[in-house]
Amino acid sequence: MFGCLVAGRLVQTDALQVAPDKFVFNLADYENVNHVVVFMLGSVPFPTGTGGAVYFSFPDPLRGGPVWQLLGFITNEKPSAIFKISGLKSGEGGAHPFGAMASAQPSVAQVGVSVEPLEQLLQQIPVSSAAVSTVDTFMQFTQKMLDSLYNFVSSFALTQAQMTPNPTETFIPSSCVLRWFENFQRRMAQNPNFWKN
Structure with missing residues (x-):
């Protein structure tokens, strides 16, 4: 249903389904990743009235678990988005739908997609530094x-x-x-x- 792309790496289409409405991609060596693209594969659309909230998590040994931050969302009308994650490696995480999931390795981050109602997606506020500059x-x-x-x-x-x-x-x-x-x-x-x- 989803794909994840990091420049210089192969496209990932092997999202791990951790719940009926939640999918996770593992990003090895995340310290060297600046941007990530999350997109729909086109084979399965979102159910009517829903979209996908895109989250990024990185391991934080000081907090005892992963820190999840909302990057933005994708929908049937906006099937792909690029996010800047290089500035998100420190800072506070917020509320997220992934529970206490932890990455298996300390050098592996995760990108999560949570299928949620569009009304809920539009009310959420993504981390401001995740938006990619629109200036040419x-x-x-x-x-x-x-x-x-x-x-x-x-x-x-x-x-x-x-x-x-x-x-x-x-x-x-x-x-x-x-x-x-x-x-x-x-x-x-x-x-x-x-x-x-």
Whole structure:
């Protein structure tokens, strides 16, 4: 019914059914996993009015058992989702439907899918750091590049009193760089592909 995918690994379709409405995937070497994708295989839909709450658990010897955290959910209308789990290795777990299940090995985490009513799924609040950024990678790179350029150029700023005459060097007012920086950011926000024209 479900699949689980970690980049660089084979797709897992061998969910262990631990209850009639609960399924678990084991994730070995979870310390090296940043994101996980949970999806429906397409062979069996959720029963009408239900979906799957997706949880992540990692072993926590200090608490004496696994820590479960809600990542989000999948439904017949949204049959797959990607979650960031790299920031979830510490912190508090919340209420979960998996009881006192414990991972067999200390280096194995688990991804659980619990079939629940849609009304209940919509009322649950996932861990905020599990949401994958919706900002395009290109947009992130461009913003970081702009910030880096502006910070680099600003580090050389001099007042007119500090300047020594040098006829072989051209000076650009920092206000021009700032104006370009702000215009570029505005144009990127309006149309991330403006530079292709």
